[in-house]
Amino acid sequence: MQWLKLLIYFISILIxxxxxxxxxxxxxxxxxxxCMGRFGNQxxxxxxxxxxxxxxxxxxxxxxWVEYRKGEMRSRQVPFDTYFEVEPLQExxxxxxxxxxxxxxxxxxxxxxxxxxxxxxxRKSLQQDKNDPDAPNCHAKDGNxxxxxxxxxxxxxxxxxxxxxxxxxxRHSSIATKWQENYKADKWPVLAFTGAPxxxxxxxxxxxLQRYLVWSPKYREAAREFIRTVLPRGAFIGLHLRNGIxxxxxxxxxxxxxxxxxxxxxxxxxxxxxxxxxxxxxxxxESIIRQLKRTIKNVRQLQPKNEVKSVFVASDANHMISExxxxxxxxxxxxxxxxxxxxxxxxxxxGQSNHFIGNCISSYSAFVKRERDxxxxxxxxxxxxxxxxxxxxxxxxxx
Ligand code: GFB
Numbered sequence: 001m002q003w004l005k006l007l008i009y010f011i012s013i014l015i016x017x018x019x020x021x022x023x024x025x026x027x028x029x030x031x032x033x034x035c036m037g038r039f040g041n042q043x044x045x046x047x048x049x050x051x052x053x054x055x056x057x058x059x060x061x062x063x064x065w066v067e068y069r070k071g072e073m074r075s076r077q078v079p080f081d082t083y084f085e086v087e088p089l090q091e092x093x094x095x096x097x098x099x100x101x102x103x104x105x106x107x108x109x110x111x112x113x114x115x116x117x118x119x120x121x122x123r124k125s126l127q128q129d130k131n132d133p134d135a136p137n138c139h140a141k142d143g144n145x146x147x148x149x150x151x152x153x154x155x156x157x158x159x160x161x162x163x164x165x166x167x168x169x170x171r172h173s174s175i176a177t178k179w180q181e182n183y184k185a186d187k188w189p190v191l192a193f194t195g196a197p198x199x200x201x202x203x204x205x206x207x208x209l210q211r212y213l214v215w216s217p218k219y220r221e222a223a224r225e226f227i228r229t230v231l232p233r234g235a236f237i238g239l240h241l242r243n244g245i246x247x248x249x250x251x252x253x254x255x256x257x258x259x260x261x262x263x264x265x266x267x268x269x270x271x272x273x274x275x276x277x278x279x280x281x282x283x284x285x286e287s288i289i290r291q292l293k294r295t296i297k298n299v300r301q302l303q304p305k306n307e308v309k310s311v312f313v314a315s316d317a318n319h320m321i322s323e324x325x326x327x328x329x330x331x332x333x334x335x336x337x338x339x340x341x342x343x344x345x346x347x348x349x350x351g352q353s354n355h356f357i358g359n360c361i362s363s364y365s366a367f368v369k370r371e372r373d374x375x376x377x378x379x380x381x382x383x384x385x386x387x388x389x390x391x392x393x394x395x396x397x398x399x
Contacts, residue, residue, distance in 0.1 A: 040363030048198020234309030238353030
């Protein structure tokens with residue numbers, strides 16, 4: 001019977017350890033659906049939500065990334081840690097994967113009959129018969145990706161809470177205290193938001209939180225492998241060409257806007273470095289080639305020992321491989337892209353390039369820029385500064 005006692009002992013140790021790992025946070029939790037936009041938007045929102053959770057001193061429940069596949073009616077939810085590690089985030093603030101929270105804590109902390117959805121004010125349902133003037137509702141699961149997101153964890157809401165006029169700008173006000181006063185953790189253990197409790201684009205002060213977003217070993221390794229086996233030895237320049245049809249349409253908004261999507265990253269949050277212009281959103285092929293050649297020449301002069309040997313192109317549509325190959329053939333520089341489309345691997349490789357040229361308006365480019373900033377790697381933007389202004393500066397100054 002000795003072995004049975006030993007077995008029971010080991011099993012109880014195991015259970016105790018598992019429970020200790022998932023101890024309830026008495027300060028409460030924040031959950032949200034990354035229901036706006038694709039990866040770049042969601043990443044911007046994530047950094048703001050992380051800052052918000054820290055300011056309220058609640059654990060942030062790490063949502064899965066919401067993805068859209070062609071021809072599919074419902075979004076796909078991809079676990080947070082598929083792309084990024086959880087541990088580095090803990091250095092900044094308490095976080096827990098949504099799957100872990102639902103599996104190990106939800107029954108106790110957030111029973112099914114106490115799940116309330118938070119929205120600023122009433123959100124009307126697309127189905128008219130669901131809208132009751134006497135019972136305003138967040139309709140948190142109405143539409144895609146809202147329904148599929150919460151369904152992933154079998155979450156249904158039994159009520160709605162309108163938090164307006166509270167807001168999320170914890171960096172410039174004492175609003176965090178108001179949230180804590182209005183929503184005490186014992187009565188409101190989980191604040192579950194229908195959208196991210198953050199602004200888009202990411203606030204200036206939250207950009208640096210990017211350093212806690214560390215690629216998962218799978219993506220780190222895949223990027224390293226591509227650079228080692230596909231690219232020739234030597235420095236490489238990473239390019240982001242955002243030129244799909246959705247982008248062409250988005251760029252039409254340039255003429256009536258001060259800022260668009262991620263544009264504060266080059267123009268400044270108060271337009272202190274200039275106004276929007278068309279080329280910033282959609283540079284011409286000629287200007288792309290001109291700028292790339294100029295960058296290569298500058299790197300050659302400034303870093304003669306680390307010559308550029310190749311160019312890696314990431315794009316949602318046209319990689320311009322033949323145009324770029326032709327343009328660089330006399331310089332003995334090869335041009336590459338991934339064989340199979342993978343937006344995350346593209347990002348991870350761009351993050352590692354010796355030099356990066358991205359699209360200032362794109363939040364996908366902004367992710368790369370922030371990551372590179374945390375490592376002190378150089379980045380530039382297409383058509384920035386404006387051609388005329390650039391001609392007035394000395395050729396070396398842009399590096
Ligand atoms: O990431 P995202 O919000 O950035 O959306 P923008 C663009 C999506 O297009 C990415 C794909 O999440 C990718 O799925 N994509 C873009 C790419 N560039 C690349 C690339 O280099 N490689 C690969 N493989 N995929 C804006 C949004 O997109 O687009 C706005 O912010 C709006 O909400 C607008 O939808 C039209 O900021 O570039």
